[in-house]
Amino acid sequence: MSYCKYKFVFVLLALSYLFVGCSEKNVEQKPNILVLLTDDQRYGTIEELHQEEVVTPNLDRLVKGGVSFSNAYIFGAPHGAVCSPSRAMLMTGKYYFNLTPNVYAQFSVPGNERGKCDTITFPEYFKANGYETFATGKQHNGSDWVERGFDKGKALYLGGMTKHFGTKVRDFDQTNGWSEFYADQEKFSSEVFADAAIDFIDQDHQDKPFMMYVAFTAPHDPRTAPEEFHEMYPIKDIEVPANFMPGHPFKIGDMKIRDEKLASFPRTKEGVQKHISDYHAMITATDVQIGRILDELKKSGKADNTIIVFSGDNGLALGQHGLIGKQNVYEHSIKVPLVFCGPGIPENVKTEAFAYLHDVFPTLCDLSQLEIPETVETLSLEPVLKGDKDKVREVMHFGYNAWVGDIKHKKKGQDNGRGALRAVRKGDFKLILSSKDGVLTQQLFNLKNDPWELKNLADEDSYSDKVEDLKVELQKRIDETGDPAQLNKDMFGLYEEYDATHELK
Template identity: 40%
Template sequence: MSEQKSGNKKPNILFIIADDHRSDSIGVYGNPHVRTPNLDRLAAEGVLFQSVYTMGGQTAALCVPCRASLLTGANAFRSTVSNKEVTLAETEDRSLWELNPALAILPEVLRQEGYRTFGTGKWHNGKAAFARSFSDGANIFFGGMGDHVGLPVHGYDLDGIYPQEAAQMSSVFSSELFAETASDFIQSYESDEPFFLYVAFTAPHDPRTPPPGYSELYSPEGLPLPGNFMTEHPFDNGELQVRDEQLAVTPRQPEEIRRHLADYYSMITHMDEQIGRILHTLEASGRADDTIVVYTADHGLALGQHGLLGKQNLYEHSVHIPLVMRGPGLPQAAGIEALGCQIDIFPTLCDLTGISCPQTAEGRSLAPLLLGQAAAVRENVFAAYKSLQRMVRDDRWKLIRYYRSGGGGSERTQLFDLQADPWEVSDLSGESAHEPHLRRLEAQLLQWQRNVGDPLLIETAH
């Protein structure tokens, strides 16, 4: 450990990512109803980013493009590629999309720089990309979702093939399985090389079936409905019939939504305990002071907000993600309000480890915010959902544009003042007093679409 203390060795990285964990479902983000003591402690010992956003994607299975953007630092239109020619209207099938092989991948870059890279949990970005990225792994799940007990998981394959018949059905709840695997790796690690440990939980994604003893933690009757609960979305957003929206009856019933929230919070609390287990193992190993810990999620989820249930939308509950970092040289108990994007995590870790960020990554490093060298690195953040929705927000105002909503090529725009209306319930787009904000954001959104080569511009042009 003396080499670590001397500063000659790069810090280890423990990277934890959850599935469907929206930022407002963590205690430290201001939710008094969910119990997340370990994530709260991690934030108290590190940095809490208050305004980080996912960029969406071109398929309803948003974990694919969101994770691809995180892993490559590339925008939602570059991070994945289709394995056949498809129109934007045909992007529902997640099997059509894979991580763009032309892009560098975060663990791959770290591996090339001398890191021992180990992966466990969900990897929904292709077996070839996993083989490029990791020098070891265990209990790897190549899929989008499944029962939390009985997941088909793989051991590490030196050939990188991972044939389907080689998978073993897990007998332990997913969060416990992946936490145990991560803890075993930390306990047995003896190399002088720094490690990158990637732990990808499948929780709290449905099926929301918390293990015995946890489903009773939250009483549905005791949980308040969100401030933007609606029985139905006020208009057709173009994606009201997607699979996620069918998980509860429409019009939404308050009792059913409260039950969903109780199960969701139970899954989160159970996962939080498993995260605590990993952190405890890290501390017991003596490596905590030399390890950057990152906690984030691929995207959020509606669960009754705006009359929606899934993540196939661009409201705050679906695109605003948690991000917590703790590690050597980083401030403690710090909160950062400045805007950030999921693609910024890649260059940030490159900066914090002294590694040159590859040119294929287009995110902006958040390190200047962490180190007090800048008050902001972005003026805006943007997001996209299939050919149906686009979003831009600045430090106060947010615009969502809907294409083809309700059929017939119709369009609709929403404008929200997030400072006065964080629940996004008062659409100001029709008020003349706010037209300057509307026009400004429309121009910024169009410029971004041009800069990133948004396929929607090409399709609508024809």
């Protein structure tokens, strides 16, 4: 965005003023950037999207003030802590299988190797291009990316999940390094992070554009918002989703992972109502804090030149398909809100264009007129935001599998915890392939007619050509992205190499 600055130069000459002239100078001013990321917030949990009964006046104003994507997704994950690979992909614009496990599966490498990864992140890239960079909140990929990418950070949480009162955090800056740990026992986590963001907004940025990354730990469990927000959602008034089931209809990987054990087996409507009530309370409590940040940005006079991105790092089932967690490729677990607002971006536009969360990196580059680094593997959404195109891709694919290195003895009557999922979407149709212990299950859904993914069309003769077409598209995407899945093998061959080189202890 440019502006004109007029200079009038007066020169005193021989006891009289001589008007020398005025000149117009175009000064290119880079936009500021504010990235707001929530933890486990699925698509539809914004009131303005008219899907769930949740109060979100501040997220509503982002939707009304920009472009929102109704088909935005994460790719998936290779283990149950979906947040970590999701954030690693967001940071780099790369698929997790083309990154080192040091940043997306830190539990799998020795402590001194955790977070080691040379791939450039978007904070690091914007910092190198003259931006003052700042972070607060959840950093789930290690300290190295914080140190490389941010000039400073306040109230940083290094980890996956934590309590929401007394959240243990640290500060960082390039001069002094890391502070000691500290915690505020009285404040809700989202308020702690909002306080840090507001403090940064109010600082003198010395005419440099800034890039803020505000990553909340809510609405991830434990879902303990301030009590007044829980009171807004009486459990008895909560509507159970249309695809509620007492249990998943067939075995998939990670059916007994920690997330799934948060509710009793079989699932009950009352139990699911409680989970959704607490989930909505966490979202509304965080919405209030997002409003504080937006208000302070406007008050500072910087809002008009700030690109704002809002999204969630993954979704959550909460009773849908008999599941509670996010370790699957159903819509409730991979579909996320994604909103862009700011200079040059139209207001109150909803687009059906396909998008990945990790499209954010190249999109911000285009919106800031920076070249997209060669390491980025995904696509910029700028043509959609500017109205030049109605989409940037025709096909998307997704994946989830239980962690490859998690070898367990198979006890009598118990599941071994392994399994792999791949999915592909083209137009309104989505094909899910689930492979577990020699059994391949196919599910085909028409998402336009069946958004709850309840009617499986895969076994109907009239859809056999559609299934085969989508398998071909899935294989193309696997080949193009470097996805290691081999669809002709049990559990897509993802465990073979590990099993061949590691003994079961």
